[in-house]
Amino acid sequence: MIATTIDIINVADAAEELGDMILHSEQARNYQECYRKLYTVETVKHKIDAFSRLKDHYEDVQRFGRYHPDYKKIMLETRTAKREMDMDEHVAAFRRAETDLQQLLDDISLLVARSVSEQVKVPGAGSVFSSGCGSCGTGGSCGCSA
Numbered sequence: 001m002i003a004t005t006i007d008i009i010n011v012a013d014a015a016e017e018l019g020d021m022i023l024h025s026e027q028a029r030n031y032q033e034c035y036r037k038l039y040t041v042e043t044v045k046h047k048i049d050a051f052s053r054l055k056d057h058y059e060d061v062q063r064f065g066r067y068h069p070d071y072k073k074i075m076l077e078t079r080t081a082k083r084e085m086d087m088d089e090h091v092a093a094f095r096r097a098e099t100d101l102q103q104l105l106d107d108i109s110l111l112v113a114r115s116v117s118e119q120v121k122v123p124g125a126g127s128v129f130s131s132g133c134g135s136c137g138t139g140g141s142c143g144c145s146a
Contacts, residue, residue, distance in 0.1 A: 022108070027101045034094040047085040054078045 003011075022028055038044055058078045061068045068074075085091055106123075113120040 018108070022104070025104060027097070027104045031094075031097040031101045034090070034097040037090045038094055041090055044088055044090045047081070047088055047091075051078075051081040051085045054081045 038048065054074070054077055058074050061071055061074045065071070110122050113122045
């Protein structure tokens with residue numbers, strides 16, 4: 001099938017409309033709000049900055065491994081800072097919002113792909129967290145090992 005210029009314009013318009021719908025979805029608004037809080041709430045900003053500094057130092061220590069004189073100290077401080085950052089309610093909310101938005105995008109990708117063909121491989125459909133065969137997202141109907 002040969003697409004005409006009008007068909008291409010219609011597809012581009014539909015894609016732009018879909019993008020606008022995604023941007024105005026509850027998941028996207030929640031993600032944007034949670035992201036904004038990460039960098040405006042002082043306590044969260046402090047935890048993220050502290051972890052980032054320790055992470056940089058951790059990467060320097062990793063070059064030498066356990067033979068570095070500060071290895072144990074840096075490993076413990078890095079894990080502690082990460083745990084403290086991860087346990088923050090704003091960080092946890094951001095991660096949930098990020099997962100929800102990713103799920104929405106995965107679902108849309110699957111719907112678009114299935115409208116073309118059942119054999120189209122879909123990013124995210126073969127992930128560990130979704131059901132399916134792990135290779136193509138068709139649940140084994142394609143003949144790969146499920």
